[in-house]
Amino acid sequence: MKTYISIGFSLLFILSIIGCNDEAPTPEEQEDLAKETLFELMNTYYLWEDEIPNGIDPDDYADVHELLDAMRYQPRDASLSYVEDLQEFRDRINSGSTGNVGFGVNLVAEYDETNPNLLETIYIRESFSNARDAGINRGDQLIGINQQLIKGLTTDQFNNLLAEVSEAGNAVFNLTTVDGIDQDIQVSTGEINIEAITLDRIIESNGKKVGYLALRSFLREGLANDVRAIFQSFASQNIDEIVLDFRYNGGGYVSVAQLMAEMIVPAEFYGKEFITFQHNDIISAEFDSTLILTAPNSSRNYPELNLPRVFILTTGRTASASELVAVGLAPYIDVYLVGAQTFGKPVGSYTIEDEETNYMYSLISFQNVQNELNIDYFDGLPVDFEAADGYQYPWGDPRDPMLGAALNFIDNGSFGVAARKVSVIPSINFDEISSKEEAAYGAVVPLKK
Numbered sequence: 537m538k539t540y541i542s543i544g545f546s547l548l549f550i551l552s553i554i555g556c557n558d559e560a561p562t563p564e565e566q567e568d569l570a571k572e573t574l575f576e577l578m579n580t581y582y583l584w585e586d587e588i589p590n591g592i593d594p595d596d597y598a599d600v601h602e603l604l605d606a607m608r609y610q611p612r613d614a615s616l617s618y619v620e621d622l623q624e625f626r627d628r629i630n631s632g633s634t635g636n637v638g639f640g641v642n643l644v645a646e647y648d649e650t651n652p653n654l655l656e657t658i659y660i661r662e663s664f665s666n667a668r669d670a671g672i673n674r675g676d677q678l679i680g681i682n683q684q685l686i687k688g689l690t691t692d693q694f695n696n697l698l699a700e701v702s703e704a705g706n707a708v709f710n711l712t713t714v715d716g717i718d719q720d721i722q723v724s725t726g727e728i729n730i731e732a733i734t735l736d737r738i739i740e741s742n743g744k745k746v747g748y749l750a751l752r753s754f755l756r757e758g759l760a761n762d763v764r765a766i767f768q769s770f771a772s773q774n775i776d777e778i779v780l781d782f783r784y785n786g787g788g789y790v791s792v793a794q795l796m797a798e799m800i801v802p803a804e805f806y807g808k809e810f811i812t813f814q815h816n817d818i819i820s821a822e823f824d825s826t827l828i829l830t831a832p833n834s835s836r837n838y839p840e841l842n843l844p845r846v847f848i849l850t851t852g853r854t855a856s857a858s859e860l861v862a863v864g865l866a867p868y869i870d871v872y873l874v875g876a877q878t879f880g881k882p883v884g885s886y887t888i889e890d891e892e893t894n895y896m897y898s899l900i901s902f903q904n905v906q907n908e909l910n911i912d913y914f915d916g917l918p919v920d921f922e923a924a925d926g927y928q929y930p931w932g933d934p935r936d937p938m939l940g941a942a943l944n945f946i947d948n949g950s951f952g953v954a955a956r957k958v959s960v961i962p963s964i965n966f967d968e969i970s971s972k973e974e975a976a977y978g979a980v981v982p983l984k985k
Contacts, residue, residue, distance in 0.1 A: 658694075
């Protein structure tokens with residue numbers, strides 16, 4: 537079996553394993569081979585290799601998923617390492633496909649204050665694919681489905697209604713927009729794709745130009761070029777400040793995070809450490825490495841914003857590469873986090889593509905360290921100002937408490953009055969994004985051997 541190792545700087549190492557055997561194995565043989573492959577990889581690359589229990593025999597487990605659960609270090613890795621169908625992984629990287637089928641909406645419920653068991657209203661928190669193309673947007677209120685009103689329903693009743701229309705494959709969403717306009721929009725189910733870039737715009741605030749970028753993911757092919765083009769537009773318009781909206785960003789390519797930091801930081805900090813990757817004792821001598829903030833050159837050209845500070849909007853879903861932007865910049869410029877404490881994922885994965893077993897193995901393999909800061913943020917990065925997620929408003933709307941707080945600071949040096957805390961009891965997430973979409977965002981770093 538030939539092994540090609542490609543490690544690229546993002547939070548996701550890619551190792552391609554291509555087999556030479558012309559005879560197709562049976563499903564049982566393929567699964568046995570997958571277990572053996574996982575066993576070897578975990579005992580070589582896994583960050584907590586020394587915590588793997590003794591005496592594990594791959595033959596004692598039904599499949600790779602059971603074996604992985606037996607080998608993983610639960611205190612730090614309850615779900616971050618995972619195994620995925622190879623084609624599904626490639627589809628997700630290339631097109632943003634989640635592998636899920638649905639209407640493409642992510643919902644948040646608010647409940648009746650006098651009876652918390654009954655729904656008061658539901659907001660569209662995110663819209664993807666069919667829903668987005670049909671004109672359903674963040675901040676819209678879902679008043680009913682097929683003219684059946686939502687207010688007064690229990691969560692179970694609402695979920696049953698969703699199940700019915702999902703099975704039918706189409707529905708009319710009865711909505712009220714942020715501007716108070718009632719709309720009935722027909723939408724059908726389909727494959728859900730998540731765009732990495734949600735919105736970029738310039739916000740005029742108190743005579744200053746503020747570049748705003750809402751980034752949903754760092755994990756898309758070609759994303760670096762798109763982000764570079766956005767920053768080039770910011771530079772050409774001479775922005776004074778920048779706000780990065782990472783509130784739902786689970787991470788992805790470290791190379792994009794590094795590029796973003798290099799475009800923001802003043803030139804005097806070129807040559808400084810961005811982040812260092814530390815591995816287990818088996819591979820540390822060969823694989824430990826430090827990423828350096830590098831000046832643009834003929835082979836790697838990008839605009840320079842030379843900003844003294846950055847505002848980053850965060851929630852508990854902000855993780856990995858999106859946290860790296862904050863951590864990698866903090867020793868050199870002022871970094872203000874607004875919203876809620878981040879997820880806390882200072883680790884990255886090698887992603888192994890194995891065409892013999894048709895699996896992709898994403899295994900936590902290194903820890904991200906910023907030696908100037910010397911912090912451990914497994915519990916997340918704390919914010920400078922707590923603010924609610926303003927899902928009642930469109931992306932980039934200054935009325936959003938998180939964005940509004942950042943703009944207040946830009947205008948007058950104070951985040952202002954604490955943002956309104958909406959009474960969201962448990963969220964209802966229709967068409968919930970697969971946990972793999974969140975967990976996958978580890979580290980992607982191309983390194984050829």
